[in-house]
Amino acid sequence: MVHGARADVLPDSRADLFYSKYSGGGMDINTYEASARAKIGEDFSVDYSYLVDKVSGASIDVLSNASVIKDERKQNSFDVTFVHDKTTYTLGFSNSKERDYISNTPHISLSQDMFGDLTTVTLGFSRSRDKVGENDGTAFAPNVVWLGHAESRSYDVGLSQILTRNLIAGVTVEVITDDGYLANPYRSIRYLDPTAAKGYSLAAQVYPDTRTSTAVEGRLKYYLPYRAAATVVYRYFRDTWAIVGNTLEFDYTQPIRNRWIFEGRFRYYKQSAASFYSDLFPYAGSQNYEARDKDLAASQNFTYGLKATYAWLPDGWKVFKRSTVSLDISQIRFKYLDFRDIKDYDNSPAGGSYAPGTEPLYSFTATIYQGYLSVFF
Amino acid sequence: MSRLRTGSLLLAMVVLTTACSGGIQPWVKPYERDRLADPIMAWDRDALSAGFLDHVYESREGSRGGTGAAGGGCGCN
Numbered sequence: 001m002v003h004g005a006r007a008d009v010l011p012d013s014r015a016d017l018f019y020s021k022y023s024g025g026g027m028d029i030n031t032y033e034a035s036a037r038a039k040i041g042e043d044f045s046v047d048y049s050y051l052v053d054k055v056s057g058a059s060i061d062v063l064s065n066a067s068v069i070k071d072e073r074k075q076n077s078f079d080v081t082f083v084h085d086k087t088t089y090t091l092g093f094s095n096s097k098e099r100d101y102i103s104n105t106p107h108i109s110l111s112q113d114m115f116g117d118l119t120t121v122t123l124g125f126s127r128s129r130d131k132v133g134e135n136d137g138t139a140f141a142p143n144v145v146w147l148g149h150a151e152s153r154s155y156d157v158g159l160s161q162i163l164t165r166n167l168i169a170g171v172t173v174e175v176i177t178d179d180g181y182l183a184n185p186y187r188s189i190r191y192l193d194p195t196a197a198k199g200y201s202l203a204a205q206v207y208p209d210t211r212t213s214t215a216v217e218g219r220l221k222y223y224l225p226y227r228a229a230a231t232v233v234y235r236y237f238r239d240t241w242a243i244v245g246n247t248l249e250f251d252y253t254q255p256i257r258n259r260w261i262f263e264g265r266f267r268y269y270k271q272s273a274a275s276f277y278s279d280l281f282p283y284a285g286s287q288n289y290e291a292r293d294k295d296l297a298a299s300q301n302f303t304y305g306l307k308a309t310y311a312w313l314p315d316g317w318k319v320f321k322r323s324t325v326s327l328d329i330s331q332i333r334f335k336y337l338d339f340r341d342i343k344d345y346d347n348s349p350a351g352g353s354y355a356p357g358t359e360p361l362y363s364f365t366a367t368i369y370q371g372y373l374s375v376f377f
Numbered sequence: 378m379s380r381l382r383t384g385s386l387l388l389a390m391v392v393l394t395t396a397c398s399g400g401i402q403p404w405v406k407p408y409e410r411d412r413l414a415d416p417i418m419a420w421d422r423d424a425l426s427a428g429f430l431d432h433v434y435e436s437r438e439g440s441r442g443g444t445g446a447a448g449g450g451c452g453c454n
Contacts, residue, residue, distance in 0.1 A: 118403045168418065221418055
């Protein structure tokens with residue numbers, strides 16, 4: 001039994017209905033997703049999921065450019081998984097479509113159990129080809145101009161390791177390289193302009209057309225002396241645009257008998273700005289590359305989350321092994337360290353009482369509700 | 378970059394070679410894995426929810442990757 005000859009096992013068949021609502025920073029996003037994974041025999045499984053994001057409103061940097069978004073994103077994902085002995089092979093394809101953005105992503109991964117199933121090594125590769133456009137019409141009379149393509153390749157290596165009978169560890173390294181049109185066309189830079197009433201004007205962003213990033217994530221999960229689990233996750237990120245990001249997350253999972261599982265989550269994230277980011281440039285074209293996208297600004301955020309899962313069929317019924325319903329509420333507090341809030345100061349007198357570059361720093365809170373029904377069979 | 382990639386490849390090769398030689402005995406026996414098999418010890422009990430939250434963060438932060446979830450689209454206006 002020490003070198004168990006047991007082949008790797010596919011997870012149970014499962015179907016999910018998922019809904020989520022995100023509100024924050026002037027945006028409302030409703031997400032609907034249906035997903036099913038079915039085992040065919042013991043060695044094969046197929047996964048399919050269909051997702052719709054309905055986006056309304058627009059974030060601060062889009063608002064300061066005076067356009068409001070009402071859009072929809074649809075995503076189809078299909079995966080086939082095959083197990084042979086200790087190896088699991090997955091081949092998949094995902095297509096995401098918005099009026100002004102189309103993305104196609106094939107991916108492949110291979111996972112190998114070893115050392116008497118104490119260790120699992122995973123290798124993955126995906127390549128996405130995106131078509132990037134801009135809707136310069138209105139939300140109701142769209143006119144999409146296609147601006148270019150972006151290509152992305154992702155390579156990942158993962159290791160999951162049983163350390164003791166109560167402790168597991170995991171490490172993932174992922175390198176992503178991009179090439180093509182990488183800017184967000186809806187966001188603008190601003191530069192000092194003494195001829196403008198507000199003291200500044202807006203202009204198009206100019207991004208480098210390549211980017212390479214490396215993320216390393218380490219995870220530990222511990223089974224406490226009573227029936228509960230604690231998880232700690234740390235991720236280090238850096239890229240060729242000089243962004244360095246650090247993420248730290250703690251989770252606590254507490255089941256109550258076989259009916260309830262409660263989970264608490266705390267996450268902290270901090271990043272430095274991209275080298276070509278500035279909230280206010282001295283003049284237009286003052287650098288080769290110029291960005292004022294708040295995702296590239298120095299920032300930090302905190303997340304608090306709570307999740308409850310209730311098994312309403314804990315012991316199954318007919319073909320169903322069990323069924324659960326889950327509710328999850330998270331709040332994220334975003335704080336920007338060099339991105340200023342210029343939206344509210346457009347009224348007369350122009351620019352309000354703030355000189356350009358002295359406006360208050362931007363911050364916002366997002367609330368995310370998730371609810372889903374899962375059936376295992 | 379290329380140094381990092383070579384390093385990762387080398388590490389994977391060392392792990393695989395050691396595994397194939399069968400030199401390491403599993404120190405947590407299969408019958409000692411009852412707690413690890415508890416659903417509360419799964420890395421992601423709900424992949425849909427985890428993937429959704431990854432997408433939320435990826436659309437609003439400069440960092441990406443390392444979490445094992447595949448992306449797609451932007452949804453970041």
